[in-house]
Amino acid sequence: MRIRQRFLILIILTAALNTPPTTHGQNREDELRSDIAAAFEIVTKAERGGVDVETLVEDLNAALRIIEDGRATNLDLAETKIDAIIASAPTLAGKIASIAMFRWLKTVFTITLLSATAIIAKRYGPKAFWTLWLKAMRDWTVHP
Amino acid sequence: MKIDQEVTFLVAAILLVAGTISVYLVINGDRVVMPYSEIGILGTNMMVSDYPTEPEPGEDIGLNIYLGNHEGRLMYYTVLVKLGDAKEDVGSEPLDTPVLGTYGAVVPHGENHTIQFQTRLHGIAPDQRLVFELHAYNGETHTIEYTGRWCHLWFNTEQATT
Structure with a gap:
């Protein structure tokens, strides 16, 4: 009798421990929304760095639609999409660095070009301007 | 010449x-000189007119949430759909009423996004309303904060039952 009681208690305890709480789905959704925020920060950083993030934004929105749909079976798909974005962070960082280097070179080139133009304009500008001005006004007469 | x-x-x-x-x-x-975000409600045909304003209690109401981003950066919006009536004031603080649904979208600058959603109103009253509050993710505080922007749609479920 005592053994049977103990066995029953053991079964009830095991069942209670294995039964997911009623808020399990909600907790999972909250976790995924938190992950989306983390993924969004990665995408924002990439966008500021000049990376084309259109596909990443589409994936984030697709994940949000899946979460809002509320079907627990599809939440794994949402998690896969979010995890893929989070996992792409090092690749995005590499792209940001390449774009930053290209921008730096472009800035250096622009500054060099502008400086060269300024030096040429300073050296030859006044002469060219006044030559043009004299030619433009050569037919003019001065009346006393 | x-x-x-x-x-x-x-x-x-x-x-x-x-x-x-x-x-x-x-x-x-x-x-961007003056950054701002947009929220609006569109009817089932994506127009600002075909709203089901007098639904039967328990009837499916299909609407679309319109979001527009002119903030000059990528935005992560969350819209909380809440049930209210004429008593509550909506303003700079979020409404303290039950949340019927939470909808999110990531919208690039200069673009807009629409989210389809369905809900039901079970109560019978002449002045029920759905309030749509726009919240946005703040990258500095790492939290979703209320933007102070909202819109609402009035429903008269009493009319349909009489």
């Missing part, structure tokens, strides 16, 4: 002014 020297001088002056203005516009073209 001989071009008049005076005309040449004038053209050179115009080109100089136009060039200066172009450089200014290229440098400042992407700057």
Whole structure:
């Protein structure tokens, strides 16, 4: 009798421990929304760095639609999409660095070009301007 | 063909002014002077007119949430759909009523996004309303904060039952 009681208690305890709480789905959704925020920060950083993030934004929105749909079976798909974005962070960082280097070179080139133009304009500008001005006004007469 | 020297001088002056203005516009073209976000409600046919304003209690109401981003950066919006009536005031603080649904969207600058959603109103009242509050993710505090922007749609479920 005592053994049977103990066995029953053991079964009830095991069942209670294995039964997911009623808020399990909600907790999972909250976790995924938190992950989306983390993924969004990665995408924002990439966008500021000049990376084309259109596909990443589409994936984030697709994940949000899946979460809002509320079907627990599809939440794994949402998690896969979010995890893929989070996992792409090092690749995005590499792209940001390449774009930053290209921008730096472009800035250096622009500054060099502008400086060269300024030096040429300073050296030859006044002469060219006044030559043009004299030619433009050569037919003019001065009346006393 | 001989071009008049005076005309040449004038053209050179115009080109100089136009060039200066172009450089200014290229440098400042992407700057957002007044950043803002948009929220709106569209009917089932994506129009600002075909709203089901007198639904039967328990009847499916299909609507679309419209979001527009003019903040000058990528935005992560969350819209909380809440049930209210004429008693509650909506304003700078979020409404303290039950949340019927939470909808999110990531919207790039200069673009808009629509989210389809369905809900049901079970109560019978002449002045029920769905309030749509716009919240946005703040990258500095790492939290979703209320933007103070909202819109609502009134429903009269009493009319349908009489």
